[in-house]
Amino acid sequence: MFAEDGDRMAREPIGAERLLAEAARAAHGNRRRLASLVDLFLPDTMRLSDYQRVTVRRFIARLVAAVEGDVRQRLVSEHAARFAPELLAALGSARVAIAMPVLERARALHDVELVSLLLARVEEQRVADDLRRNAAANGEVSTLIEALLADADPALSAAAMSLLIAESRRYYVFEDEILPRSDLPADLHYRLVWWVAAALRDYMTRLHGADPAHVDTALMDVASTILSSHDEGETLESAAMHLARLLGERGWLDDQVLRAACVEGRLALLIAILASRAGLDFEAARDMILPPHGDRLILLMKALDVERETAAAILLAMGPGDAGFSDAMNAYDTLAPAQAMEAIRPWQIDCGYRNAIAALATRLAERGSGWVP
Incomplete structure (x- = not known):
């Protein structure tokens, strides 16, 4: 036919x-x-800007390149005896990307968690820059971190220094060629390493005819070594939450410290302070604060009974514009703290539990209500 x-x-x-x-x-x-x-x-508020698209794609490419470079270097230096010279030469050529084309064809990088995380990173950078510019334009000055660095308590000063180091690692990677994987959550780092390993396996066995058993042994050894050295405690989120906990133990998580973190553009610390005061994890507090969810920030600050002047300063620094600011403050004045606290309660549930509830509700809705054996 x-x-x-x-x-x-x-x-x-x-x-x-x-x-x-x-x-x-x-x-x-x-x-x-x-x-x-x-x-x-798609509503305009949900559309990505060109900057967001380009930056997130660039981040993903650099993350994959960083992991791939590490895996390939270890394969060549630690497992050279297993493979032919031609394959070793290909693996050793840093100019040629191997994993990224494979992963793109397989759509393996269409990962909701990874993309959501990187989008949040892009917004964090933008908001932190806005906070600093707005403070400078208004002539506001804060020396919160300087004071914490000079504190007589070595634990507190060390935590402040860890925050600065993590901030520099996070915010200056926009210009670096290599994106530090130490700044990734453990579960995403785990998946990324194994994705790259699987992509390299496809290349090594399919295009170079390498023995699958030798390839699997080498890649598992290399990937396991890389994963064992990953320390999630080095992330900016961890450093900010640790510092916030220490401040909370001393009774210093008040509105004054909250406003100082805002003035200095310490967005991660601002989020961590609100999270600690509200009994939230960092991710939940970040989701409530970053645009386009400014209404959630109003709820969060009202639930915590943040004084009006501090709430106004933070909302104004987030830059909703005059009309948006006026509406935000009207809402803030109208809300009762008890109402706001009840409204943020879903975010106080553990992240894993919250995701499971949402996923279960979605699947039940798809199959119809009621028990289906």
């Missing part, structure tokens, strides 16, 4: 491979139509 090819109008035999290829093309077309539909009706 023969059939016309819609693109080339050529006649060729219909076989299993062609049917599979056409099905794949049709599926891709459906994905494109779905993406166009979503983009057409």
Whole structure:
């Protein structure tokens, strides 16, 4: 049997491979139509800016490159005896990316957690810069971190220094070629390392004909070594929460410290202070604070009974504009602390538990309410 090819109008035999290829093309077309539909009706507040798109894609590429470079270097230096010289030469060529093209073809990097995290990082940088610019424009000055660094308590001064180091590692990577993986949560770092290992396995076995058993042994050894050296405690989030806990033990998580963190543009510390006062984890507090969820920040500060002047300063520093600021303060004045506390209660639930509840509710809704055996 023969059939016309819609693109080339050529006649060729219909076989299993062609049917599979056409099905794949049709599926891709459906994905494109779905993406166009979503983009057409997506609210403006949910659209990514060009800067966000470019920066997140760049971050993902640099993360993969950092992991891949580490894995390839270890393969060449620690497992050279297992592989042919041609394969070792290819692995040793830093100019040629191997894992990223494989992962892109497989859509392995379309990971909700990874993209969400990197988008939050982009917004954190922008908001932190805005906080500093607004403070400078208003002539506000704070020496909170300087005072903590000079504190007589070595634990407190060390925690302040750890925050500064983590901040520098986080915020200056926008200009660096290598993105530090120590700043990734452990679960994402774990997945990223194994993704890269799987992509390199595909390249080594399929294109170079390397023995799969040798490849698997080498990659598992290298990946395990890399994973064992990862310290999630080096992240900015961990450093900020640790400092906030120490401040809380001394009774220093008051509105004055909150405003000082805002004036200095210490966004991570600002988030950590609010999280500690509200009984939230860092991620939940960050989700409530970063745009486009300014209404949640109003709820959070009202629930904590933050004094009006401090709340106004923080909301104004976040830059909603005059009209937005006026509406925000009207809402702040109208809300009762008890109402606000009840409203933020869902965010006080453990993150894993909260995600499980949301996932379960979604699946039950898809199948209909009630018990389905």
